[in-house]
Amino acid sequence: MAIKVGDIGLRTASAVVLAPAAVLATWAGGVWFLALMVLACVLLAAEWAMMSAPAAWRAVAAAVALGLIAGVVSAHFGVMSVAFVMLVFGAAAAGLYARSRGQEAVNAAYGVLYLGWPAVLLIWLRDVDNPIGLHWTVLVFAVAWASDIMAYLVGSLLGGPKLWPRFSPNKTWSGFVGGLLAGTLAGAGMAAWLEMGRLNVFWGAALGLAAALATMGGDLWESALKRRFGVKDAGSLIPGHGGLLDRVDGMMFAVVVVSAGRLIVLMLERGA
Known part of the structure; x- marks a missing residue:
């Protein structure tokens, strides 16, 4: 598999634009890092919903995002036990909501846990x-x-x-x-x-x-x-x-x- 020069250039340009913002927010910590994580959670929830529940992705994305944000905000305030509980409840709520919209409940529930576990740990790791x-x-x-x-x-x-x-x-x-x-x-x-x-x-x-x-x-x-x-x-x-x-x-x-x-x-x- 040969290296595609155009692909490398596009990847590099994307990294040059996005990496500094992520690095600066990480360096600043506090509300800046929290804002970065909340934005990431919203975008990841939308992508997960579009993959797993395309027929009702907006509704499922909102449910998944709420579970993720609840966990991340709890972790930001140092209440890790609450953060993990929020992820569990968020997964259950997202699954039930997805089911009510005719989508696979397990996909929505798994999305909250799959995306939320590392997000909460990253907040803990940064430790402002x-x-x-x-x-x-x-x-x-x-x-x-x-x-x-x-x-x-x-x-x-x-x-x-x-x-x-x-x-x-x-x-x-x-x-x-x-x-x-x-x-x-x-x-x-x-x-x-x-x-x-x-x-x-x-x-x-x-x-x-x-x-x-x-x-x-x-x-x-x-x-x-x-x-x-x-x-x-x-x-x-x-x-x-x-x-x-x-x-x-x-x-x-x-x-x-x-x-x-x-x-x-x-x-x-x-x-x-």
Whole structure:
């Protein structure tokens, strides 16, 4: 699979426009990061509804978005137990509402949990009251972006056997290995460059490898979901990338792994 120069240019232009806004909101934290997450939740809910319930996507999108926003706002105010409860209730409410509109209840309910779990964890990881939280969030971005970019570049340049042709015919084993190596190096680099508590370079590399593996898994999982719903892309919001979900599918899985890593570090620090 050769690299398409036009595709690279379109992807780069999209990243140049969108990445700075996301980075600035993440750096600012507080209400700015909350606003970024709320906007992302609304857009992701719309894309999920258009994929899973096209006949009544606006209504289902509103129901899914309300569940996501309730969880994210609760997490922003530091009430994580309430955030997870809100996701569960939001999933149930979205499912019931979708059913009342003649749509599959399980798709709407799963959408709230699938999109909401990483969104809530990302709010927790950023932790506006703790400067180190910014560093951990940067680690998520660095690993996910490095893995995604290098998987595409290495797979395009080297080609070779397909990773999972049934669901994602363009992904190769060479790209998979390239993505894992890039994520490992990104994790080690962030641990060496930023203050990460007790996370040293070795464990940063290990966490980067695990998060890169999660990134690849998240990308494949979304490919399987799109095949299930019979769509090529989750949306058309981002030129060269498809929808927002196409852009953050791997990061959604990576943030779960990195959050687990941070929780372990916090437990070690409190036990020291």
